[in-house]
Amino acid sequence: MSIKQFNGEWVCQQDRVLFRFNTSEDQEFSFWLTRYVLQGLLQGAQQLTVQALEQVHPPQVAQVMQSFQQASVTQQLNFQETFQAAKEKPMGEAPLLVTGLMLNQTGDEVTLKFDLESGKSVEVKMNSSVLNVMLxxxxxxxxxxNWGVGLAEADDVSPSLSTPSGSPVIH
Known part of the structure; x- marks a missing residue:
């Protein structure tokens, strides 16, 4: 299953995000994401990306690189494109509540498993660039x-520099 397009909206009455994607096989999947699940997805995916970059870069460099990659993707996205509904909805018409998730990365492929309230699960594989678009x-x-659970910026994840204790030196 290859993802073709993502779509989403925050539904105030539900205080949930309606998240949909369609595939190149003309299938559509719809999910309700709570604040808690969305926070776990954003943080988990960000950690996964940083860990992959740490395989070839020092940790601080990996964190900054991940932040720059995400910013670059965000700037290039087209949020105006109309979502194209798919012909098939294998999980049904109604959005399904996601109660948990699991992320794994093997090479450049990321596997995202949504655990559903019904006890079923949906597993999606994507490359890291598609993951960045979703994020x-x-x-x-x-x-x-206004949930305040967004992606951490490079400034948020890098250690802060402090001056040695004592009186400041003035020249």
């Missing part, structure tokens, strides 16, 4: 919802 959309939606 950019979800980060924007959490911002609209």
């Amino acid at each position: 950019a959309l979800l980060d924007k939606l959490q911002g609209v919802a």
Whole structure:
């Protein structure tokens, strides 16, 4: 299953994000994401990306690189494109409530498993660039919802520099 397009909106009455994607096989999947699940997805995916970058870069460099990659993806996205509904909805018409998730990465492929309230699960595989597009959309939606669980910026994840204790030196 290859993802073709993402779509989402924050639904105020539900205080949830309606997240949809369609595939190149003309299938559509719809999910309700709570604040808690969305926070776990954003943080988990960000950690996964940083860990992959740490395989070839020092940790601080990996964190900054991840932040720059995400910012670059966000700037290039087209949020105006109309979502194209798919012909098939294998999980049904109604959005399904996601109660948990699992992320794994093997090489450049990321596996995202949504655990559903019904006890079923949906597993999706994507490359890291598609993951970054999904994260950019979800980060924007959490911002609209004013949830405060967005992606950490490079400044947020890098250690802060402090001056040695004592009196400041003035020249």
